Structure formats: structure tokens, C-alpha cells
Amino acid sequence: MAVTRRVFLRRALIGTAAAAGTGGAGLALWPGRRLPSPGAPLRFFTEAEYSIFAIVADRIVPAVHGQPSAADVGVAAKADALLAKAAPHTQTDFKRLLGLFDNALASFVLDGRATPFTRLSPAEQDAALIAWRDSRLPLRRSGFEGLQRLAGALYYSDPRAYPGVGYPGPPLLMRADGSVVGGTPEQRAAALAAKKTAATVSPPKEGR
Amino acid sequence: MIHDGAQLTSDVAVDCDVAVIGTGAGGAIAARTLSSAGAKVVMLEEGGHHTSREFDMQEATAFPMLYQEQGNRATSDLAITVLQGRSVGGGTTVNWTTSFRTPAYVLEHWRTRHGVEGLTEEALAPHWQAIESYLNIQEAPESYVNRNNGRLWEGLGALGWKRQRIRRNVYGCMNSGYCGMGCPVDAKQSMLITAVPDALAKGAELYVHTRAQTLTEENGRVRAVEGVCVDPSTWRPNGRRVRVRPKVCVLAGGAINSPAVLLRSGIGNRSGRVGRRTFLHPTLAMVGLYGEPIEAFYGAPQSVSSHQFAERGDKMGFFFETAPIHPMLASIALNAFGSPLRELMAKLSHTSAVIALLVDGFGEGEEGGTVRLAPDGMPVLDYPFTPRMEEAARAAQEGAARILLAAGATDVLSLHAPPVRLRAPADLPNLAAAPFGPNRLSVFTAHQMGGCAMGGDPARSVVRSDLRHHQIENLFVIDGSVFPTALGVNPQLSIYGLASWASPHVLAALGRG
Numbered sequence: 113m114a115v116t117r118r119v120f121l122r123r124a125l126i127g128t129a130a131a132a133g134t135g136g137a138g139l140a141l142w143p144g145r146r147l148p149s150p151g152a153p154l155r156f157f158t159e160a161e162y163s164i165f166a167i168v169a170d171r172i173v174p175a176v177h178g179q180p181s182a183a184d185v186g187v188a189a190k191a192d193a194l195l196a197k198a199a200p201h202t203q204t205d206f207k208r209l210l211g212l213f214d215n216a217l218a219s220f221v222l223d224g225r226a227t228p229f230t231r232l233s234p235a236e237q238d239a240a241l242i243a244w245r246d247s248r249l250p251l252r253r254s255g256f257e258g259l260q261r262l263a264g265a266l267y268y269s270d271p272r273a274y275p276g277v278g279y280p281g282p283p284l285l286m287r288a289d290g291s292v293v294g295g296t297p298e299q300r301a302a303a304l305a306a307k308k309t310a311a312t313v314s315p316p317k318e319g320r
Numbered sequence: 321m322i323h324d325g326a327q328l329t330s331d332v333a334v335d336c337d338v339a340v341i342g343t344g345a346g347g348a349i350a351a352r353t354l355s356s357a358g359a360k361v362v363m364l365e366e367g368g369h370h371t372s373r374e375f376d377m378q379e380a381t382a383f384p385m386l387y388q389e390q391g392n393r394a395t396s397d398l399a400i401t402v403l404q405g406r407s408v409g410g411g412t413t414v415n416w417t418t419s420f421r422t423p424a425y426v427l428e429h430w431r432t433r434h435g436v437e438g439l440t441e442e443a444l445a446p447h448w449q450a451i452e453s454y455l456n457i458q459e460a461p462e463s464y465v466n467r468n469n470g471r472l473w474e475g476l477g478a479l480g481w482k483r484q485r486i487r488r489n490v491y492g493c494m495n496s497g498y499c500g501m502g503c504p505v506d507a508k509q510s511m512l513i514t515a516v517p518d519a520l521a522k523g524a525e526l527y528v529h530t531r532a533q534t535l536t537e538e539n540g541r542v543r544a545v546e547g548v549c550v551d552p553s554t555w556r557p558n559g560r561r562v563r564v565r566p567k568v569c570v571l572a573g574g575a576i577n578s579p580a581v582l583l584r585s586g587i588g589n590r591s592g593r594v595g596r597r598t599f600l601h602p603t604l605a606m607v608g609l610y611g612e613p614i615e616a617f618y619g620a621p622q623s624v625s626s627h628q629f630a631e632r633g634d635k636m637g638f639f640f641e642t643a644p645i646h647p648m649l650a651s652i653a654l655n656a657f658g659s660p661l662r663e664l665m666a667k668l669s670h671t672s673a674v675i676a677l678l679v680d681g682f683g684e685g686e687e688g689g690t691v692r693l694a695p696d697g698m699p700v701l702d703y704p705f706t707p708r709m710e711e712a713a714r715a716a717q718e719g720a721a722r723i724l725l726a727a728g729a730t731d732v733l734s735l736h737a738p739p740v741r742l743r744a745p746a747d748l749p750n751l752a753a754a755p756f757g758p759n760r761l762s763v764f765t766a767h768q769m770g771g772c773a774m775g776g777d778p779a780r781s782v783v784r785s786d787l788r789h790h791q792i793e794n795l796f797v798i799d800g801s802v803f804p805t806a807l808g809v810n811p812q813l814s815i816y817g818l819a820s821w822a823s824p825h826v827l828a829a830l831g832r833g
Contacts, residue, residue, distance in 0.1 A: 171658060173661065194390060194392070196554070197554060198392065200698075201700070238658055241657060245657075257399075264652060265651055268665065276666065277647050282376070282378065287372065293505075
């Protein structure tokens with residue numbers, strides 16, 4: 113769940129500025145692809161940033177048959193809620209990262225590819241992610257890791273992802289006070305009804 | 321009594337004997353000891369007061385609720401993921417219960433190289449014994465060794481390397497495996513259910529969702545702790561303030577946060593050493609895949625360790641343990657994306673992990689990390705990768721791979737991006753050829769130490785051996801930030817022992833010695 117921070121990518125930004133000064137301004141302004149607005153109001157992302165992160169997340173955890181997609185579990189909306197509570201300096205860095213990640217001029221300077229990430233084919237997007245991951249620029253690798261870990265963490269911490277990884281989820285436990293935790297809602301209800309199917313905790317230590 | 325800063329309707333000003341900033345291993349033990357001696361104690365805690373009723377064993381619940389920066393803390397370049405607690409009980413609410421006394425060689429190194437006086441095994445032994453009894457610290461019985469730890473045990477045995485069962489602070493443990501998400505059945509004897517309630521029962525006051533923003537100094541003494549209340553729905557200040565005017569101040573925010581309080585305050589840093597020498601036990605891992613289920617998400621997370629390579633002469637040492645494998649942390653650790661990530665995650669239940677914790681801070685000129693402040697006043701940690709660290713990381717990864725292969729793994733994977741795959745010891749050169757550097761592979765820390773180092777020389781350390789600040793006479797730092805080096809073992813019991821040992825010095829400063 114380690115999100116990015118300090119991802120200034122200074123060299124890339126300097127390169128972008130230099131190219132913009134010599135006629136690259138059109139590329140720098142080429143807008144990326146937009147997804148339909150999410151249902152709930154965004155607290156952190158702009159709609160453009162939401163689209164970038166959602167499209168990245170769909171490549172980090174691609175759709176496969178029989179399992180929920182990143183979009184199905186709302187990875188980008190989860191990221192929006194999480195980042196809304198992040199420290200201001202972390203928020204600033206993450207917005208810079210997303211902007212640079214989808215910037216056509218920056219990708220032209222860095223990788224010779226003059227198209228926003230969000231307008232590439234899936235195979236081209238994967239190649240772009242690998243270029244960031246394997247970059248000789250440490251700050252670009254930081255950017256990749258920030259996106260990869262955040263998308264992966266938000267997807268795999270959703271219980272809808274558990275069946276696909278063979279994780280049965282938390283076991284059913286009964287606390288000393290008779291309340292139950294873990295298991296499925298049905299198991300909890302049954303345990304409360306029976307008050308005996310769950311294991312119980314030992315009584316508190318003497319003299320505490 | 322517990323007050324919630326998120327709910328305060330007016331500002332608060334309170335006078336007391338001792339202000340304790342932080343309720344983790346250091347702060348809670350100090351608060352309990354001082355309250356028991358009759359001192360009026362006020363505790364401040366940035367996190368919330370969350371109890372087992374809220375602990376639902378889901379990573380999506382636990383990390384935002386119980387960890388620093390909602391589980392998102394990392395070094396400034398994101399190369400090291402920082403797992404650090406933030407709630408009542410601090411790290412003890414989310415740690416994996418592993419309990420070791422400070423090794424003798426570490427105490428000796430502090431004495432000879434850092435001028436630390438009086439911290440000997442003999443002096444600490446009665447404090448450790450009392451804490452071990454209080455928190456029911458005992459060796460994990462064999463029945464609590466899950467298959468993840470069992471593979472480590474077998475692999476170590478096959479290689480003839482040192483191995484031991486771990487001691488844990490649990491009572492009535494149900495062996496479920498969710499220590500890191502807050503014990504759902506109050507079996508873990510964390511500060512949340514032991515020393516903090518004990519201090520409250522003796523009359524201590526606790527303000528939660530209250531961040532110690534700054535300390536104000538007057539005539540060489542801390543005059544007040546300026547607390548800022550936080551709204552947990554936005555994690556921003558809500559405008560309410562808690563000002564505590566203590567006779568003595570105990571700073572116990574842990575490594576990273578304790579130095580940040582001093583840096584924000586602009587006091588107590590005449591030496592320039594505040595935030596310096598921050599150590600992490602940088603942690604590498606290798607994972608093994610098996611033909612049969614391991615279910616490393618269930619069972620006591622850590623019950624086996626090996627200190628075979630903890631001391632390596634002039635080289636950086638390391639020690640082996642395991643990590644529980646739940647889906648979220650696994651997805652962060654495995655450095656893959658797309659179909660390769662899907663394929664690796666699909667084998668989660670058949671995966672075991674060996675982690676190797678590097679023992680940093682013992683080398684000549686080795687300075688570790690540095691805490692500084694972001695423009696918003698929050699701490700940022702820089703931790704450079706060094707050639708010395710690389711040598712140890714490579715040796716540690718090779719050792720972990722050998723353990724997993726000896727334990728019967730059909731495939732062993734590194735946490736490189738992308739992973740290096742080994743099927744036999746003959747493949748080890750592939751691991752040696754893999755790159756090493758920031759964000760070339762996943763590195764974690766669950767043990768943050770240093771930043772307010774104790775020592776004899778005021779020019780090279782922040783606090784004295786008795787944990788009193790070198791210049792500010794009514795300020796003590798009692799947490800993992802005072803360690804001059806890493807510990808070579810999981811830190812909680814070292815911090816408990818140190819806090820118990822230092823509390824009489826705090827009482828003496830109050831005039832109650």
C-alpha cells in the first residue's frame with residue numbers, strides 16, 4: 113500500500129520544459145483518454161487523474177475470466193478515498209506522478225513515444241510500464257513502484273479477490289465475551305445461534 | 321480517562337507531572353510505571369483508540385486504521401516500505417509478538433563505541449524478568465509452529481544452521497495468524513490491553529487523535545507540549561488544541577516521529593544529530609512454492625528464527641525469520657504486474673516466505689537513514705542503499721534461497737522486478753547476477769530504530785545514557801529512537817526493558833526518586 117511520494121522526476125520535467133521551448137508544446141497538451149465519471153464525487157483525483165489511475169490499475173491487475181477486474185472492485189475509487197487522507201506532500205507528489213505518467217511530451221522525451229499512456233493499446237501500455245520499472249532513472253522506478261503497489265494492494269485487500277488467490281479469508285473466532293469475528297456473515301450468524309461451533313478464548317490471566 | 325481529540329468542543333489546557341507523547345512500547349510502560357508511583361500522567365496519541373471489537377482480520381480495515389500514514393509510509397524514494405503502528409498501543413498493537421532480549425554483543429558495542437553507561441545485561445535483567453512475567457512472554461509451543469515456520473525450521477536443520485523457537489507475548493492465543501491486523505481476541509499482550517489500561521486505572525489521562533505538534537522550551541526546559549487534534553475522516557487538524565504543561569516530558573513517538581517532533585519544535589538539536597542514524601533492519605525476502613498447501617496466512621506469524629549470520633565480523637549481519645502471507649502484503653512484496661502477478665498470486669496458499677533482516681548501524685562510518693521534515697511538517701525518511709548493505713542483502717537472499725530449496729520448495733522466487741526464479745542451488749548464480757538498488761527489488765522495515773541516539777558525547781548523540789536529553793533537563797526520550805544502532809533482534813522487549821529501566825530516572829527528575 114506504499115503510495116508514491118517525492119516522485120518529482122526532475123530530470124524528466126527539465127527535459128519536458130526544454131522540449132516545450134523548442135516546439136513541443138502541442139505534445140505536452142495532448143489530453144489523455146477519459147473514462148466515464150465514477151458514481152460518487154471524487155475527493156482527491158481530478159476526473160483526468162481518476163482515468164489515468166484506473167487505466168493503470170487495469171494493467172497492473174488485468175481482467176481474467178472468472179475473477180473480478182480492478183474496475184469491478186473499484187480500485188481507482190478506493191485510491192481516491194485513501195489519498196484524500198494522505199499528507200499534503202504525498203498528495204502533491206502523487207498528482208505530479210500521474211500527470212507526468214500520461215504526458216505525451218514526457219514520454220516522447222523519455223521513451224521516444226509521443227502518445228499519452230491512456231491512449232496506447234494494452235500491449236503498448238505494458239511496455240510503457242516496463243520502461244518505467246526498468247528505467248535507469250531511480251525516480252522513474254519509484255513512480256512505477258508507487259503505482260504498482262497501490263493498485264495491487266487495493267485490489268488484493270478486497271475480499272472479492274480472495275477466491276482467485278485460494279485464500280479462504282479470516283477464520284471464524286469466538287471472543288471471551290461471546291462475540292464472533294471472521295468467517296462469513298452466515299457462519300457468524302450460525303455461531304451466534306449455536307454459541308458452540310466457534311473455538312473460545314481462555315479466560316483472562318489471574319491477577320491482571 | 322480517555323478523551324478523543326476528534327470530539328473535543330473546546331481547546332484544552334492541562335497541567336501534570338509527566339506528559340507522555342506516544343502510547344507504544346516505550347510510552348505505555350513509562351506511563352504505567354510513573355502512574356503507579358503516584359505521578360499525574362497525561363498521554364497524547366496521534367492515532368485512535370481502537371479495540372479488538374473493531375479488529376476484523378481484514379487488511380483493508382487494519383492498515384488504514386492501525387498503521388502510520390494509513391499503511392502508506394515508505395522511505396522518500398519508496399524503496400523501503402515502512403510498516404509502523406499508529407493507534408493506542410503503537411507498534412505493539414500490530415506487531416507479530418516476537419520477543420527477544422537485547423543481545424549482549426549489542427549492549428557491549430553501545431558501551432565501547434557510543435559511550436552508553438549502565439545498560440548492562442545485569443542491570444536490565446530484573447526489568448526484562450518483570451516485563452516477561454507481566455506480558456506472559458514464553459516460547460511458542462511446537463503446536464504453534466505453522467507450515468510456513470515449519471519450512472524454515474526444516475530448511476535450517478537440513479543446512480545445519482542455528483535455529484530456535486521464538487518467545488511470544490500472548491495469553492490464550494488461538495493461533496489464527498492475524499497479529500498484524502490487531503489481535504481480534506485480545507490474546508496478544510499488547511500495550512493496548514495491558515500497560516495503557518493499567519496507567520488509566522491509576523488516574524492517567526489519555527488524549528487520542530491528538531498529535532504532539534511541537535514542544536516549547538523556556539530556560540532549558542520543556543514548558544508545554546502543543547497538541548493538535550486530528551479528524552480521522554480527513555486526517556487533517558480539526559482546529560482543536562490540547563496544551564499540556566508538564567514538570568517532565570517523555571517523548572515516545574517512536575523512531576521517525578520522535579525526531580520529527582524535535583525538528584518541528586526547533587529545539588534540542590544543538591548536536592545536529594536529531595533524525596540522524598536512523599536504522600531499519602532493512603528486510604529482504606525470498607518466497608518458496610510447493611506442491612502442497614502451506615497456508616502461511618494462518619497460524620502464529622513468527623515462531624522460528626535463526627541468528628546464524630547475525631554477527632559477520634566486519635560485514636553487515638542478518639537474521640532469518642518468516643512473514644505471514646496475506647493477499648495485500650503479498651501483492652506489494654511480489655514485484656510483478658499483469659499476468660505474472662495474477663499467476664504468482666494464484667499460488668498464495670502454496671507459498672512460504674523466509675525474510676532476512678539486515679543488522680544495520682554497526683559498520684565504521686555507517687550512518688543509516690535521516691529523518692527530515694516535508695514542507696507540511698510531516699517526517700520524511702531518506703535511507704541510502706550502500707555497498708555494505710548490498711553485500712549483506714546478496715548474502716541474505718542467497719541464504720534464504722538455500723533454506724527454501726532445502727525445505728523442499730519446487731521454485732524459489734526473489735522479490736526483484738521482475739522476480740528471479742530458482743529451482744536448484746545450481747541456479748544461485750542467477751540471483752547473484754540480479755541488480756541491486758532502490759526499487760530494483762522489494763525491501764521492507766517493521767523495526768524503526770534511532771534518530772535520537774543515546775550516548776556519552778553530547779556532540780554525537782541526543783540523549784544521555786539515562787535517556788535524559790543532553791541539553792533539555794526535563795525532557796526524556798523513551799522509545800526505539802534512542803538505540804545507537806539496530807538491535808539484531810525484533811525490538812519490542814528491548815524497548816519495554818529500557819522504558820522500565822529509565823522510569824526511575826524520570827521519577828528522580830520529578831523529585832520523587
